Amino acid sequence: MHIRELQYIEKHHPRSMIELPSENNNVGAPCRIVSRGIDRVKAADMPYERFQELYAKQGKPVIIQGCMDNWKARSRWNISSLDESSLRNARVKCGEDDEGFSVKVKMKYFLQYVQTQQDDSPLYVFESSFDDKPDTKALLDDFQPPVYFRSDLFNYVQQDRRPPYRWFLIGPERSGSSLHTDPLSTNAWNALATGVKRWILYPPGMRKKYVKAPQLRQRGEDKEAITWFTHTLPRIKAKEARKPNGPDLGMIEFLQYPGEVVFVPGGWWHAVLNLYDTTACTQNFCNECDFPRIWRHTRRGRRHMAKRWLDSLNEKRPEIAAVAHRINREDNFEFKFSNKKKNDSSSSSSSSSSSSSSSSSDTEDSDLEKEKKQSAGASNTLRRV
Numbered sequence: 001m002h003i004r005e006l007q008y009i010e011k012h013h014p015r016s017m018i019e020l021p022s023e024n025n026n027v028g029a030p031c032r033i034v035s036r037g038i039d040r041v042k043a044a045d046m047p048y049e050r051f052q053e054l055y056a057k058q059g060k061p062v063i064i065q066g067c068m069d070n071w072k073a074r075s076r077w078n079i080s081s082l083d084e085s086s087l088r089n090a091r092v093k094c095g096e097d098d099e100g101f102s103v104k105v106k107m108k109y110f111l112q113y114v115q116t117q118q119d120d121s122p123l124y125v126f127e128s129s130f131d132d133k134p135d136t137k138a139l140l141d142d143f144q145p146p147v148y149f150r151s152d153l154f155n156y157v158q159q160d161r162r163p164p165y166r167w168f169l170i171g172p173e174r175s176g177s178s179l180h181t182d183p184l185s186t187n188a189w190n191a192l193a194t195g196v197k198r199w200i201l202y203p204p205g206m207r208k209k210y211v212k213a214p215q216l217r218q219r220g221e222d223k224e225a226i227t228w229f230t231h232t233l234p235r236i237k238a239k240e241a242r243k244p245n246g247p248d249l250g251m252i253e254f255l256q257y258p259g260e261v262v263f264v265p266g267g268w269w270h271a272v273l274n275l276y277d278t279t280a281c282t283q284n285f286c287n288e289c290d291f292p293r294i295w296r297h298t299r300r301g302r303r304h305m306a307k308r309w310l311d312s313l314n315e316k317r318p319e320i321a322a323v324a325h326r327i328n329r330e331d332n333f334e335f336k337f338s339n340k341k342k343n344d345s346s347s348s349s350s351s352s353s354s355s356s357s358s359s360s361s362d363t364e365d366s367d368l369e370k371e372k373k374q375s376a377g378a379s380n381t382l383r384r385v
């Protein structure tokens with residue numbers, strides 16, 4: 001085990017029951033490397049242009065250190081500070097009931113739950129509407145998107161029409177997000193204020209059945225992230241290690257520590273387990289270099305929004321709109337809207353589809369948040385706290 005991990009456990013979480021993996025730990029495969037680590041860079045050594053060249057344009061994941069140093073979140077997003085703040089009475093979303101309706105609890109009760117829960121797969125706060133509610137709006141003061149991610153072409157979608165795109169997270173230990181790709185093939189950044197997250201990534205284009213490997217799930221095992229990490233993943237690794245021509249899933253594995261921001265380029269599969277109680281925020285975005293790919297996904301998955309987006313780009317960013325028009329011409333794509341149903345689904349997409357748990361729905365009303373949440377960890381049986 002890495003010395004840094006031991007120090008972290010001693011300092012913060014002497015009671016933790018989770019065995020920490022060391023980076024590139026290959027359970028069941030002592031002699032074969034089946035996963036590799038991720039680049040870690042310092043913001044101070046990484047000018048914006050260099051980041052674009054090395055990571056954004058390449059679609060390469062990376063951890064950036066040092067871009068949260070001035071965030072108030074670093075001192076405010078811990079149990080005692082949250083519990084003493086005005087946020088304690090704010091209601092936050094910690095899951096969905098069987099009908100898909102949000103289940104919300106007051107922050108103060110969730111914080112109690114975090115400190116006392118012993119659930120196999122705990123509830124996970126995924127709050128996206130904090131920015132427009134008086135009692136949670138203050139969270140916006142606690143973080144600033146790192147400079148690398150500030151350009152977001154979805155800002156040209158009218159704000160109240162834009163699907164949820166940023167989340168405040170409180171993940172008790174053992175909670176997590178099961179393997180998924182993010183909706184509409186958008187990129188994401190995920191900034192950790194407290195705790196430790198364990199990540200598995202696979203490159204875009206990998207087939208779901210191989211990376212998620214439901215066939216390796218045994219009778220009686222559930223679909224929770226913790227079960228995938230503790231049971232299925234070691235089997236995937238063992239299988240990888242036995243492949244005669246070597247591992248071919250391209251697995252990346254790492255731990256994220258407080259103060260680190262993970263960049264997850266669009267299309268990358270990812271699963272996350274909160275090894276200790278965590279607080280974090282995450283945001284999805286579309287930058288210029290990814291516009292063609294994200295445009296294809298959006299015009300298929302969110303036709304009405306795509307049309308409004310294009311109207312706005314025509315006016316405010318004609319050079320980007322020109323790219324969309326060119327791609328539409330190349331793909332023989334035309335917007336077709338039926339008058340019969342307001343929110344009907346598009347079946348006339350000519351774009352290629354990446355196999356993705358979270359972008360698999362092609363319906364206009366497939367809400368971005370719903371898609372994202374379905375793939376994240378709070379789908380467990382709800383216990384009201």
Ligand SMILES: O=C(O)CCC(=O)C(=O)O
Nearest residue numbers: 176177182190272282372
């Ligand atoms: O649980 C996490 O921190 C990962 C969240 C995530 O992947 C997502 O919101 O799409």
Ligand SMILES: [Fe+2]
Nearest residue numbers: 181182188270
């Ligand atoms: Fe995600």
